Amino acid sequence: AQTVTQSQPEMSVQEAETVTLSCTYDTSENNYYLFWYKQPPSRQMILVIRQEAYKQQNATENRFSVNFQKAAKSFSLKISDSQLGDTAMYFCALRGGGATNKLIFGTGTLLAVQP
Amino acid sequence: DAGVIQSPRHEVTEMGQEVTLRCKPISGHNSLFWYRQTMMRGLELLIYFNNNVPIDDSGMPEDRFSAKMPNASFSTLKIQPSEPRDSAVYFCASSSRLVGRDFGPGTRLTVL
Numbered sequence: 001a002q003t004v005t006q007s008q009p010e011m012s013v014q015e016a017e018t019v020t021l022s023c024t025y026d027t028s029e030n031n032y033y034l035f036w037y038k039q040p041p042s043r044q045m046i047l048v049i050r051q052e053a054y055k056q057q058n059a060t061e062n063r064f065s066v067n068f069q070k071a072a073k074s075f076s077l078k079i080s081d082s083q084l085g086d087t088a089m090y091f092c093a094l095r096g097g098g099a100t101n102k103l104i105f106g107t108g109t110l111l112a113v114q115p
Numbered sequence: 116d117a118g119v120i121q122s123p124r125h126e127v128t129e130m131g132q133e134v135t136l137r138c139k140p141i142s143g144h145n146s147l148f149w150y151r152q153t154m155m156r157g158l159e160l161l162i163y164f165n166n167n168v169p170i171d172d173s174g175m176p177e178d179r180f181s182a183k184m185p186n187a188s189f190s191t192l193k194i195q196p197s198e199p200r201d202s203a204v205y206f207c208a209s210s211s212r213l214v215g216r217d218f219g220p221g222t223r224l225t226v227l
Contacts, residue, residue: 035216037218042220043220043221043223044218044221045206045218045221046218047216091158102160102163103160103216104160105157105158107157108157108158
């Protein structure tokens with residue numbers, strides 16, 4: 001079975017600082033995909049960043065980057081230069097590489113950016 | 116592209132009533148997903164379709180829930196009869212194998 005674990009229910013960071021959100025996962029597959037989604041108060045689920053397991057290079061999208069440790073099954077999200085608009089719930093998600101196409105979510109981390 | 120479209124955005128109904136949630140996926144996406152989000156259980160996958168065919172409905176809570184996808188541009192999730200414990204935000208999402216999943220804005224359902 002595939003599982004995703006986010007051990008930080010809530011985090012807080014000062015504006016302009018850097019914060020790292022943790023995620024660990026478990027899967028028996030060798031080829032899979034990992035995602036971070038952001039859910040602001042509007043409830044919209046927004047894809048922040050994705051990582052293919054076969055790629056060793058960590059994905060980066062502007063101020064968002066990941067630290068993908070395949071052997072440790074760890075997939076943390078780093079947000080640099082935090083902005084007030086980054087305040088949201090962040091979900092880590094795992095999708096198997098096979099035909100199943102199911103996306104498994106963690107329980108989320110609520111990030112509050114303080115002015 | 117308008118993204119995934121869901122309607123209604125909010126629904127308030129009384130216990131025992133039938134509720135129908137609607138979804139229009141992004142054109143060209145061949146997979147469609149229904150999720151439910153609650154404080155207690157987080158995001159749960161209810162059912163998903165590939166090419167309009169239901170692939171996995173193991174997340175559907177019980178027979179009161181049913182989903183259909185009559186064509187590539189439309190899907191419904193029906194609850195009959197509804198119960199207060201069905202109150203949640205229901206998301207529809209679509210994807211193709213080459214891109215990440217796009218979510219709709221969600222339908223907030225309240226069953227009194």
